[in-house]
Amino acid sequence: ELSEKLEATFARLRGRGVLTDADIKDGLREVRRVLLEADVSFQLTGEFLARVEKRAVGVTQLKSVSPAQQLVKIVYDELTLMLGERKEGLKLSSVPPTVVLMVGLQGSGKTTTSAKLARKLKAEGKATRLVAADVYRPAAIDQLETLGRDLQVPVYADRGTQDVVKIAKAGIEQGKKERDRVVIIDTAGRTQIDDEMMQELRRVKEAVQPDEILLVADGMTGQDAVRIAQGFNDAIGVTGVILTKMDGDARGGAALSIYGVTKKPIKYIGVGEKPDALEEFHPDRMAGRILQQGDVLTLVEKAQGAFDADEAKRMEKKIKKEGMDLQDFLSAMKQMEKLGSMQNILKMLPGVNSKVLAQASKVDPKRMKHLEAIVLSMTAQERKKPELLNGSRRARVAKGSGRPVSEVNRLLEQFREMQKMMKRMAVKR
Ligand code: GDP
Numbered sequence: 129e130l131s132e133k134l135e136a137t138f139a140r141l142r143g144r145g146v147l148t149d150a151d152i153k154d155g156l157r158e159v160r161r162v163l164l165e166a167d168v169s170f171q172l173t174g175e176f177l178a179r180v181e182k183r184a185v186g187v188t189q190l191k192s193v194s195p196a197q198q199l200v201k202i203v204y205d206e207l208t209l210m211l212g213e214r215k216e217g218l219k220l221s222s223v224p225p226t227v228v229l230m231v232g233l234q235g236s237g238k239t240t241t242s243a244k245l246a247r248k249l250k251a252e253g254k255a256t257r258l259v260a261a262d263v264y265r266p267a268a269i270d271q272l273e274t275l276g277r278d279l280q281v282p283v284y285a286d287r288g289t290q291d292v293v294k295i296a297k298a299g300i301e302q303g304k305k306e307r308d309r310v311v312i313i314d315t316a317g318r319t320q321i322d323d324e325m326m327q328e329l330r331r332v333k334e335a336v337q338p339d340e341i342l343l344v345a346d347g348m349t350g351q352d353a354v355r356i357a358q359g360f361n362d363a364i365g366v367t368g369v370i371l372t373k374m375d376g377d378a379r380g381g382a383a384l385s386i387y388g389v390t391k392k393p394i395k396y397i398g399v400g401e402k403p404d405a406l407e408e409f410h411p412d413r414m415a416g417r418i419l420q421q422g423d424v425l426t427l428v429e430k431a432q433g434a435f436d437a438d439e440a441k442r443m444e445k446k447i448k449k450e451g452m453d454l455q456d457f458l459s460a461m462k463q464m465e466k467l468g469s470m471q472n473i474l475k476m477l478p479g480v481n482s483k484v485l486a487q488a489s490k491v492d493p494k495r496m497k498h499l500e501a502i503v504l505s506m507t508a509q510e511r512k513k514p515e516l517l518n519g520s521r522r523a524r525v526a527k528g529s530g531r532p533v534s535e536v537n538r539l540l541e542q543f544r545e546m547q548k549m550m551k552r553m554a555v556k557r
C-alpha cells in the first residue's frame with residue numbers, strides 16, 4: 129500500500145537530525161519504488177522525482193531543526209501539485225440549465241454518481257434533472273429512475289427510442305421548461321474503450337454542447353487508469369474527473385495517474401454506494417492522505433455536519449478536563465455511527481494502522497446495541513475508570529450484558545485505541 133510504505137520511509141527519515149545527500153537519494157529511491165508499485169506511470173514518477181530532487185538540493189545544508197521534515201514537506205507539496213493543486217467544483221453556466229455529461233466505462237459508477245451529484249446540487253438549492261441516456265440495457269433506465277425517485281429528483285427517460293441524441297436534447301428541453309438549474313446526462317459505458325461508444329458520445333457532445341463532461345473513473349483501477357483516462361480525454365475531451373470507490377483500499381495511485389495524463393481537475397470522489405457518499409476532492413488533503421499524515425480537515429468537516437454540536441462541545445470540554453471515559457466512548461461511537469462507515473473516518477486519521485481499522489470496521493449498527501449493553505452493565509465507577517475492569521469484573525459485565533467476555537475485551541481495546549487517537553488529534557489542534 130502506497131501510504132503505508134511512504135509512511136515507513138519517512139518515519140525512518142524523520143527519526144534523524146541530519147540528512148546527507150545519500151539519505152535523500154535513498155529516500156527518493158524508496159518514493160520512486162512506492163509510486164511505481166501504486167501504478168503511477170514511469171514518466172509521471174520520473175517527472176515527480178526530478179522536481180522533488182531539484183527542490184531538495186540545499187536541504188542538507190539547512191541547519192534547521194529537521195531536514196527530514198523539510199524533505200517530507202517538499203514531497204507533500206509536489207504530490208499536491210501532481211493532484212491538481214487546487215480544489216475545483218462544478219462549473220455552472222450563467223445561462224441555465226448547466227448541462228453535465230457523465231462518461232466512463234461500464235461499472236465505473238456513472239449512474240450512481242449522477243444520482244449523488246443530483247442529490248448534492250439539490251441540497252444546495254439547485255433544481256436538478258437526471259436524463260437516462262443509457263438505452264442499451266433497460267435495467268439502466270430503471271436504476272436511474274429508482275434513484276431519482278428515492279432522492280425526489282426528476283428523471284427524464286424515453287423507452288420508445290434508442291436515439292441517444294434525441295433523448296439528451298429532449299431531456300435538456302424539459303429542464304429548460306421546468307427551469308432546472310442543472311441537467312445531468314447519464315450515458316452508457318462498455319467494458320472497454322471502443323470507437324462506437326466514443327462516436328456516440330461525440331454526437332451527444334456536439335448536439336448538446338455540455339458545460340461539463342465528467343469522466344467517472346474507478347479509483348481502484350491500477351495501470352488501466354492511465355489508458356482509460358487518456359482514451360476518453362483524447363476522444364471527447366473531458367472537463368473534469370470523478371473518482372469512485374475511493375472507500376476501498378486503493379488510495380492515491382489512480383488519482384495521481386489520471387490527473388497526470390489528463391491535467392483535468394478531479395472534482396469529486398465517491399466514497400461509498402449510498403447517495404450521500406460523494407465528497408469534494410482536495411488535492412492537498414489527498415496528498416496528505418497519501419503521505420498518511422491524516423486528513424483531519426475532512427474529518428472535522430464531516431464531523432461538524434453530522435455531530436450534534438452541543439454534545440460534541442460538551443464532550444470535548446469534558447475530555448480536555450478529565451480525559452475520556454467509557455461513557456464518552458459510547459457517545460462517540462453513537463456519533464460516529466451517524467457519520468457513515470467507521471472505516472472511512474478512521475482512514476483519515478493520522479497514523480491509524482490497518483489492525484485498528486480491521487477492528488473498528490467490525491463496529492456496525494447492529495453491534496452498537498451490544499456495545500451499549502456492555503457499557504451499561506458497568507458501574508458508574510468502572511465507566512470512569514476502565515482500568516478497574518479486571519478479569520472478574522469483566523466476567524460480571526459480560527454476564528450482565530449477555531455478551532461474551534471476548535467482546536468486552538475487544539470493546540476495551542477499541543476504547544484504548546480511541547483514547548490514543550483523541551490524544552493525537554488534540555496535539556494536532
Ligand atoms: P455505471 O455502469 O458506470 O453506471 O456504474 P453504476 O453506477 O451502476 O455503479 C456500479 C457499481 O459500483 C454499483 O454497485 C455501485 O453501487 C458501485 N459504486 C459506485 N460508486 C461507488 C463508490 O464510490 N464506492 C463504492 N464502494 N461503490 C460504488
Ligand code: MG
Binds near residue numbers: 238240262314315
Ligand atoms: Mg449506468
